Amino acid sequence: MSTNPYATPKTDAADAGSALQGNFVPEGHTVPAGHGWTWIAAAWDLFKRAPVVWIGMVLTFAVIFCVLAFIPILGSLVSFALGPVFGAGFVIGCRALDEGGELKFGHLFAGFQTRFGTLVAVGLLYLAASFVVMLVVGLIAGVSMFAIFWGGADPANIGVAFATMGLAFLVVTALMLPVVMAIWFAPPLVVFNELGAFDALKASFLGCLKNMVSFLVYGLILFGFAILASIPFGLGWLVLAPVIGTSIYTAYRDIYFR
Numbered sequence: 001m002s003t004n005p006y007a008t009p010k011t012d013a014a015d016a017g018s019a020l021q022g023n024f025v026p027e028g029h030t031v032p033a034g035h036g037w038t039w040i041a042a043a044w045d046l047f048k049r050a051p052v053v054w055i056g057m058v059l060t061f062a063v064i065f066c067v068l069a070f071i072p073i074l075g076s077l078v079s080f081a082l083g084p085v086f087g088a089g090f091v092i093g094c095r096a097l098d099e100g101g102e103l104k105f106g107h108l109f110a111g112f113q114t115r116f117g118t119l120v121a122v123g124l125l126y127l128a129a130s131f132v133v134m135l136v137v138g139l140i141a142g143v144s145m146f147a148i149f150w151g152g153a154d155p156a157n158i159g160v161a162f163a164t165m166g167l168a169f170l171v172v173t174a175l176m177l178p179v180v181m182a183i184w185f186a187p188p189l190v191v192f193n194e195l196g197a198f199d200a201l202k203a204s205f206l207g208c209l210k211n212m213v214s215f216l217v218y219g220l221i222l223f224g225f226a227i228l229a230s231i232p233f234g235l236g237w238l239v240l241a242p243v244i245g246t247s248i249y250t251a252y253r254d255i256y257f258r
Helices: 035-049 051-069 074-098 105-112 115-151 155-184 184-195 197-209 213-229 235-255
Strands: none
Touching: 035 051, 035 074, 035 213, 035 235, 051 074, 051 105, 051 235, 074 105, 074 115, 074 184, 074 235, 105 115, 115 155, 115 184, 115 197, 155 184, 155 197, 184 197, 184 235, 197 213, 213 235
């Protein structure tokens, strides 16, 4: 057995259901904090093997979702529903490279052929959870606007309104964090381990929860890279975006397999 925690056996890269190396841990296991950097380093290695294809996939993904953003209501619904589908395509492409195969532009759409219904269900559950969070925050923000409207320019009322808005920001952060944790690893768990939508969201949340320190390291490093990527007219994101996408796969391999 290979000592590389990210290595997988040489199988047909087009078969999203093939076995991955090691013992699958359904709820994930805790890894050292330093692995937050290891995920990024391993993701960079995958990116270097096919940079042009990765950049092309990311640009196409961005264009598709920009177009959807211009479609009122329906565009947003479709974006949420298809997010995990495209996410699955990215991780399937990652595994193809990880197994020594070739990354193809068509991997971007591989999720449409692999457990499409379950991936869409994940996206719709993500939409429902996000809607509930926004509803709660909207109610809090509405209270602050009511205070300003009815209280006039009284400094006390304005102070209360700003305090309420600050509370709304804290609430949305606190509530969206577990939602993001639940969606983070859901696509690979669905396509590689054949989990149902609810089970994939639960397993993703638990895997993230067990590795909060590692994710803190991961997030701080990516935050620094994000600043650097934004300096040259944002062109650095052509590299950083696919690296972040591939890091989901490398982190998944590390957390869910022993």
